[in-house]
Amino acid sequence: MTEATEYDVVVVGAGPVGENVADRARAAGLSAAIVESELVGGECSYWACMPSKALLRPVIARADARRVPGLRAAVQGPLDVPAVLANRDGFTSHWKDDGQVSWVEGTGTALYRGHGRLAGPKQVSVTAKDSGEVLLTARHAVALCTGSRAVVPGLPGAAEARPWTSREATSSPHVPGRLVIVGAGVVGSEMATAYQALGSQVTLLIRGDRPLPGMEPFAGELVADALTEAGAVVRTNSSAVAVERPDGEGPVTVVLESGERVEGDELLFATGRAPRSDDLGLDTVGLTPGAWLDVDESLRVRGHDWLYAVGDVNHRALLTHQGKYQARIAGAAIAARAQGVPLLETDRWGMHAATADRLATSQVVFTDPEVGSVGLTLAQAEQEGLRVRAVDQDMGAVAGAALYAEGYTGRARMVVDLDREVLVGVTFAGPGAGEMIHSASIAVAGEVPVERLWHAVPAYPTISEVWLRLLEAYRG
CATH class of the missing domain: 3.30.390.30 (FAD/NAD-linked reductase, C-terminal dimerisation domain)
Known part of the structure; x- marks a missing residue:
């Protein structure tokens, strides 16, 4: 180790969740450090919430305008695709995190760039390419806020086909002529809506009988009807079993369980997410690498009185706003415990209990x-x-x-x-x-x-x- 530094709280992951945990710790008078291996601001800012909604906003606005008498005729033309993509790029700050770094530093939080992993109880090692290794020690708490990643299913030929995940779909500099989407949850349904309107011929392959399977049935039915009316091909009860794309270039073919073949210019897998916990050093504290982390209502990892897992990585509610809600709860709990104050409000709806993740999780799907x-x-x-x-x-x-x-x-x-x-x-x-x-x-x-x-x-x-x-x- 080239350096050893101690803080009250050490946060691994500088997405919206980690930023909020650190901010709450600083607001309570605790010292805090935050570790980030990619861009400060995390998945939501650069590859999820912000770019996807920037792509979808003109799509929804045009659809609404076309339903208004007196306005319909004025919005019959195609979307200005370069302008839409440029606006998307602006909302991601062109994948630069200077503004987010300034915000973090403005809270008085120390920022460490590099890969952070547990090195034992209350210890986090940070490895950076250009500055060696640093050992951070937490006096009170370590918060793992590393989020989740898109999963590409292990179908024959899938990895070699260089498919899109949500990251490529929200950041692509071009609109493919034909886009095949496997999976019709939130990501699949939203990207089908966006790319169909931007000029792609979209084919949406759904294993079940409708999009948005976790929501009320009528929601998915209405979305499927609208996509079909817009020109997309929505195929239910269609399971992919293999992918073909020689050399990872050119057209890509998805082979269905029925034996049918669906061809496109790009392929998006929107088939679920996994925790970013495989290289977090969980084994150094008796936990299983690559697993979702089990937490109590205050977001503390069960069996570890100093370790918290906040946001997607605990699998309670994989939504940015719910993760930020958890961060506020965890921050309050960390501060109370650090100050020796008993956590009296750990029942339903208490200030130290993340009740909404079980009983009042809110969500908006920005489809049409x-x-x-x-x-x-x-x-x-x-x-x-x-x-x-x-x-x-x-x-x-x-x-x-x-x-x-x-x-x-x-x-x-x-x-x-x-x-x-x-x-x-x-x-x-x-x-x-x-x-x-x-x-x-x-x-x-x-x-x-x-x-x-x-x-x-x-x-x-x-x-x-x-x-x-x-x-x-x-x-x-």
Whole structure:
């Protein structure tokens, strides 16, 4: 070791989650260091949330405009692809992290560039190409905030075909003529929406019967219908078994279980994620390399009173905003323990308990139509043994929806716990649905009684008036 340095808290991973843990530690008066092997700002800033939504924003705006009388004729032409890609590049700061580095340093957090891995209890070794090895020691806590990575399935020929993952899809400098997407979760559905609108002929291969399998069935059905109408080929019950691409160049062919062959110019695998924990030195503290890390409600790794795993790496909720929520919880817990303050609020909804990851996880899928959800689906609630009732409504039936878009198509569902008379889940699928989900998040996280929701009066004429229709249907 060329250097040994001690801090109160050492954070491995400088994405949004790690940045927030370090910031919370500094706000509590603790010293902190953060370690990053790639770009400060992490996956969300450069290869996920920001670039993908920059690609999708003009797609959704044009789709909405085409549904408005008097505006439709003005937006019939193609998107300006170079302008869309340039805007995407701007939102990623052209894959430079100077601004994020300035923010981290502005909090008083020490930044170490290099690969960080545990070297024993409360110790992190940092290996950098140009500055040797540094040993960091944490007086109170080490927080692993290394996130997750895209998985390429081990199909014959897949690795040699040089397929895209989410990183290549969100950062590509060109739009392929034909794009084959395997997997129709959030990444697959969003990228199908974006690239079809940007000029690719998209073929979406789905193992099951609809996109977005983890959400309410109607959400995936509406997205599939819209993609088909836009010109994409949506193939359900289509499992890939092999990939062919000689020398990793030229057209790529996906061989299906049925024996059919689907050809494209690029292939995107959107088939899941794995934890970035395979080279974190977990074995030095008795944990399994490459595994998701099991944590308690304060995000502390079970069996280790100094080690925290925050964000994707703990597999509780693989979403940036939920990871940042966890970071706030973990930061408060680390500070309290460092100051010798008992953690009194570790029950549901306490300041030291990440309850929303289990009961009120919110999410927006930026497809056309958008899908917003919070909490449990009907199927999930029933699997948990709750006595529930689902209430559905046509979102297009309210005046605000008709004003928003001619022929508005959308659907809303709330799932009610009949024993407690509170909402445990809400899903909206329709144009503009993403901006509606926070009201549902408040209802679910706040466990607001259904009868009290009658006093939350939606403004007229807005799409939010669908809340009244849902409550009326529940009362019968």
